[in-house]
Amino acid sequence: MLAIAMSITASGVALAHLEIGSSIGITHLQWVMNGFILSFAACLLPFGSIVDRIGARRVFLWGCALFVLASVVTICASSFFVLMSGRLLQGIGAAQLAAAGPAALAALLDNDARRKHAFGYLGASGGIGLTLGAFLSGVVLSWGGWRAAFALHVPFVIVAAVFAVSGMRDRSQTPRHSFDLLGTALSIVCITAAMTFAISGSLVGWLSPWVLCASFIAGLTGWAFVAVEARIPAPLIRLSMLRNRQFALACTVCVLFTTVWVALFIY
Numbered sequence: 001m002l003a004i005a006m007s008i009t010a011s012g013v014a015l016a017h018l019e020i021g022s023s024i025g026i027t028h029l030q031w032v033m034n035g036f037i038l039s040f041a042a043c044l045l046p047f048g049s050i051v052d053r054i055g056a057r058r059v060f061l062w063g064c065a066l067f068v069l070a071s072v073v074t075i076c077a078s079s080f081f082v083l084m085s086g087r088l089l090q091g092i093g094a095a096q097l098a099a100a101g102p103a104a105l106a107a108l109l110d111n112d113a114r115r116k117h118a119f120g121y122l123g124a125s126g127g128i129g130l131t132l133g134a135f136l137s138g139v140v141l142s143w144g145g146w147r148a149a150f151a152l153h154v155p156f157v158i159v160a161a162v163f164a165v166s167g168m169r170d171r172s173q174t175p176r177h178s179f180d181l182l183g184t185a186l187s188i189v190c191i192t193a194a195m196t197f198a199i200s201g202s203l204v205g206w207l208s209p210w211v212l213c214a215s216f217i218a219g220l221t222g223w224a225f226v227a228v229e230a231r232i233p234a235p236l237i238r239l240s241m242l243r244n245r246q247f248a249l250a251c252t253v254c255v256l257f258t259t260v261w262v263a264l265f266i267y
Helices: 002-017 026-054 056-075 080-108 112-150 154-167 181-204 209-229 239-243 245-266
Strands: none
Touching: 002 026, 002 080, 002 112, 002 154, 002 245, 026 056, 026 080, 026 181, 056 080, 056 112, 056 154, 080 112, 080 154, 112 245, 181 209, 239 245
């Protein structure tokens, strides 16, 4: 979690020093930042379901490998296309880590008090990573340039993989129902369209046909996702959990924390 958070804020600082091609504008820079967040958000629920099926350890180690490989692609990028590809792959790897890590902790720690402590440290590591990413990227930029800033988190991911090899347990279960492919597709399209709307609206106008189309697609696929998840036996997320007031409050706090503090901190 420390590495994921570092990769977000470190890239934000590094973008101001990006030297790759001659036509990099504000739109490109926003997508380098948000491409990671997009693929991370779009893949988190599907990988959570995959963890339940094949186990947290396997998904976590795959995530570590993909995150490091994508970071190498990003560091060595010589064009905007390669850089964006690396950032999107980073987000997919980060989604695997974020889906598998907390699940492994919950399975490992049966004692409620120890579990609360562990998840407290987990949450704190994200906040520390956001701060360290911004600070350390400023330090390494002076001697290693923007590529060094994109490499800051790699050692932490490698250390996490080493610990996971010996310390993580797999508690997979035989699935009784097929994987929710329709819900996965709808959630990915909805998140992509919503982020396209949010980014493009301020650049080309909120009433432009492209932006309005993205808004319509986001709303339609979002509604369809809720309808599908409420009807199938093995959804990506059980909507009935939102009836639990504590769970709903925790989700609301996370949304406020992310949209208010994290977004302002990054930009």
